[in-house]
Amino acid sequence: MNFDKTPDGKTLTVELNGQIDSVNINDIEKELLEEVEGVTDLTFDMTNLEYISSAGLRVLLQMQKMMKKRGNMVIKNANGNVMDIFKVTGFVKLLNIV
Numbered sequence: 001m002n003f004d005k006t007p008d009g010k011t012l013t014v015e016l017n018g019q020i021d022s023v024n025i026n027d028i029e030k031e032l033l034e035e036v037e038g039v040t041d042l043t044f045d046m047t048n049l050e051y052i053s054s055a056g057l058r059v060l061l062q063m064q065k066m067m068k069k070r071g072n073m074v075i076k077n078a079n080g081n082v083m084d085i086f087k088v089t090g091f092v093k094l095l096n097i098v
Contacts, residue, residue: 003015003016003017004017005035007035007039010038010039010040010041010071011039011040011041011042011043012035012036012039012041012042012043013043013044013045014032014035014042014043014044014045015045015047015048016044016045016046016048016049016052017048017049018048018049018050019050019051019052019053020049020051020052020053020055020056020059021051021052021053021055021056022053022055025053025055025056025058025059028056028059029059029062032059032063036063036066036067039067039070039071040067040070040071040072041071041072041073041074042063042067042071042072042073042074043073043074043075043076044060044063044073044074044075044076045076045077046075046076046077046078046079046082047077047079049078049079049082050079050081050082051081051082051085052082052085054089057085057089057091060075060091060095061091061094061095064094064095064096072096073095073096074096074097074098075095075097075098076097076098078097083097
């Protein structure tokens with residue numbers, strides 16, 4: 001798993017690639033928390049994300065709660081597998097997925 005970040009002032013786009021699971025989530029979470037400082041608009045582009053575990057869902061929920069207080073968070077381009085995970089877990093109701 002890796003991700004690319006595209007900061008633009010108070011806007012940050014994070015492209016997630018590969019898999020997010022318990023093996024890599026701590027590194028991802030740490031880096032995201034550093035990157036979102038001062039950001040008011042956060043976008044997760046999941047075009048190349050193959051899988052997200054419950055640990056990854058927890059971090060997305062954490063980011064959502066943080067961004068709700070200071071701006072907006074959007075998830076876009078989730079493929080069928082990732083959308084199925086969002087639907088089964090009820091995250092389609094918790095996250096702003098476009």
